[in-house]
Amino acid sequence: MRLPVTCLLVGCMGLHLNSYAAPALFSDNAVAALDESVNTSPISEELVQVKLIDIVDKQGNINFPDKVRLNISADADLELVVINREQTINNVETIYGKVYDSRLDQFEEFSNAVFSLNHQTGKLTGFIETEHGKYNIVPVSKTLYRITKETKLDDIDPEYYQLGQPEAFNLANNPKIAASKRNEKGERDKKGNIIIDVFMGYSYDAAAMVGDINANAAMLVGTVNSGLKNSGIHNIKLRLIGTGKTSYNPGVVTSVLSDAEGWFAREIETLAPDFVGIIQKPTDAPGSAGGWGRMPGYVTVSGAGWNSVFRHEIGHNVGGGHCPWGKTRTNWRYAYGFDNGVSTTHMCGNELNYYSNPSLKDKSGEPMGRTADADMVRLWKERAAEISAHRTHTVPFPDGDDTDNGDNNGPDWPKPKPPKPPTDDDDDTDDCKPSESITGRAEELVACVPKKGLSSDWRRYYFIFVPENAKELSIQLKGGTGNANLFAGHSSKGWPSKTDHEYSSVSSDNNEKIIINNPKTRSYYHITISAEKPFEGVTLKAKY
Structure with a gap:
């Protein structure tokens, strides 16, 4: 089968200023090696390692500048201008940019370069499309990168797979x-x-x-x-x-x-x-x-x-x-x-x-x-x-759900109704004032408003919004039959489980409690009720 790319492993260097106003992403000697490799060999295993300098702070974190020189090859030596940034999962930042492409001169706004920076691993990946070709930036380590020039496919999927679902x-x-x-x-x-x-x-x-x-x-x-x-x-x-x-x-x-x-x-x-x-x-x-x-x-x-x-x-x-x-x-x-x-x-x-x-x-x-x-x-x-709507989302939207009435005219904003106050059998919530629902979703846990009668033979998932100035988040499970355990963690960590969680409460019955001191405010926490044995009739509640 034809190999997908021609490539050379190269190092990402300390950014330096030359005739460009913006710092360069790669070392010129590494790019020269890339040009030679592209012309002579479909794949090169040679590694050229150059340390990151200018885009790395004293703590070793990468800071991707708003302008950077993409000296990918002799033909593609261009300035990238960042036009948008957004946070995705697990502290990964997606960076949208544009570089000069004569084919797109007529458009004022466009993006033909996408980078993603994983702040947890310190690794950067990117895809740049120009009239000179499509280039991939692939991390080998925090200091070593591979540039690949994507080979044009005559037929991506030559016969379609149109059986559908x-x-x-x-x-x-x-x-x-x-x-x-x-x-x-x-x-x-x-x-x-x-x-x-x-x-x-x-x-x-x-x-x-x-x-x-x-x-x-x-x-x-x-x-x-x-x-x-x-x-x-x-x-x-x-x-x-x-x-x-x-x-x-x-x-x-x-x-x-x-x-x-x-x-x-x-x-x-x-x-x-x-x-x-x-x-x-x-x-x-x-x-x-x-x-x-x-x-x-x-x-x-x-x-x-x-x-x-x-x-x-x-x-x-x-x-x-x-x-x-x-x-x-x-x-x-x-x-x-x-x-x-x-x-x-x-x-x-x-x-x-x-x-x-x-x-x-x-x-x-x-x-x-x-x-x-x-x-x-x-x-x-x-x-x-x-x-x-193929599947009802379980991962909360960062700013909550739209409460549009379905007319497709954009979001309507009725003030959410206050949740019902706790009942007399919630013995430890007497001093707790119910907060308002953020999303109106059934999976949202609202402070001081218990979820009752919960049952499962596997897992149940909930989330709670922690407001500004909250000093402590308390999550409690009690009552019912069977054996349910409780796991929790910040939403940036994904959904907690028995083997992957930040906080847990595990016992031989359903009496579980997690206390999170100084939680991250103005953000969500995820909660998983996991069945050690099938459980029925348990109550989940929280307060801060």
């Missing part, structure tokens, strides 16, 4: 999706954005290739969000909610689409993602490709090292096809990518980070879509709400 898209047989179809509000944050949750699963082999799975996953999700904004969509967003690893690595083959949810069943049940993206190390297995995605569906598989493939396969999940003149038809006549002879969009050529949109024109003045058969922006807008 009929059990999910047959509205008559799926009441949940039918209800979502009737109420097209979808799952929205308080700003009114439709939020589609994504879980990314890596084989151990693929994880070794990408260097840092949390940073890589955030970057891949960022490429889709960047493409949506570039294409004129500003109220639909993919949200990375978790990552995982598996020993399975059959390669980039269609069987992964059926097997993946079994590999990560526990994570999917806990995190409730809408999309599941799988990254595999490419193999020589029959039917291998750059990626595959059900069309429509909720699962994709992409090869590690082909960072432009994920956004393409997600387009298939939404329901989009390749080029309008291709052999295979979609369920929506207008749901194809576009090649106008100058520019190609995600689903048809995948050269530019844009979904087809007939309202946009490229530098030559040609439209980047066609109303009749190449309008992926329309498809995204029509299907995003339904996709976001």
Whole structure:
């Protein structure tokens, strides 16, 4: 099977000033070695290690500047300007930027570079698209980086995998999706954005290739969000909610689409993602490709090292096809990518980070879509709400949920009703004043308002918002039968479990209590009730 990239391992250096106003990301001698390697060898194992200096503070933390010189190669020596930053899972920062590309001169706002910085591991990963090529920045260690130039794939997924997921898209047989179809509000944050949750699963082999799975996953999700904004969509967003690893690595083959949810069943049940993206190390297995995605569906598989493939396969999940003149038809006549002879969009050529949109024109003045058969922006807008409701999210939105009444006119803001005060049998809450619900969700635990009659033979999940000035968070479980244990932790750590938690209370009955001194305020804490033995009728309560 053809190797996915040409590459050289190089070190990320201390940033220095030269004729550029911005500091350089890589050492010029390392880049020179890269140019030589690209011209002479498909893969080089030589390591050139240069220490990070200017972008590392005295504590050893990386600070990515607002402007930086991307001296990737002799052809691609450009200045990157950061246009947006956002926090994702586990203290990973996603950084959106733009570099000069003559093909995009006509657009005032666009992003063609996405970096993700994992502040926990101190590793950086990135994907830069220019007229000179697509470049990947892959961490080998905190001081050693690999630059890869992505090889153009003639066919990412040459025959489509369009069996779809009929059990999910047959509205008559799926009441949940039918209800979502009737109420097209979808799952929205308080700003009114439709939020589609994504879980990314890596084989151990693929994880070794990408260097840092949390940073890589955030970057891949960022490429889709960047493409949506570039294409004129500003109220639909993919949200990375978790990552995982598996020993399975059959390669980039269609069987992964059926097997993946079994590999990560526990994570999917806990995190409730809408999309599941799988990254595999490419193999020589029959039917291998750059990626595959059900069309429509909720699962994709992409090869590690082909960072432009994920956004393409997600387009298939939404329901989009390749080029309008291709052999295979979609369920929506207008749901194809576009090649106008100058520019190609995600689903048809995948050269530019844009979904087809007939309202946009490229530098030559040609439209980047066609109303009749190449309008992926329309498809995204029509299907995003339904996709976001594929699974009810369990990971709270950072700023709470939208309380829109379902009319799609944006969020309405009725003041939440105060919770009912505790009853007489809550003996230790007499001095506790009920707070107000932040989200209105059934899974939200409100201070001084017990959750009663809880039962499970596995786990129950809740979250609580800790307000400013709270000095202590007390979480208590009691009553009922069986044996339930209590685990808790800050939401940035994910959902706590028996083997991975910050705080715990474990006993032979249901009388459990956790006290967190000086909790992080203005943020959420996650709570897991875990069944050591099946439990019934327990009460969960909290106060601060």
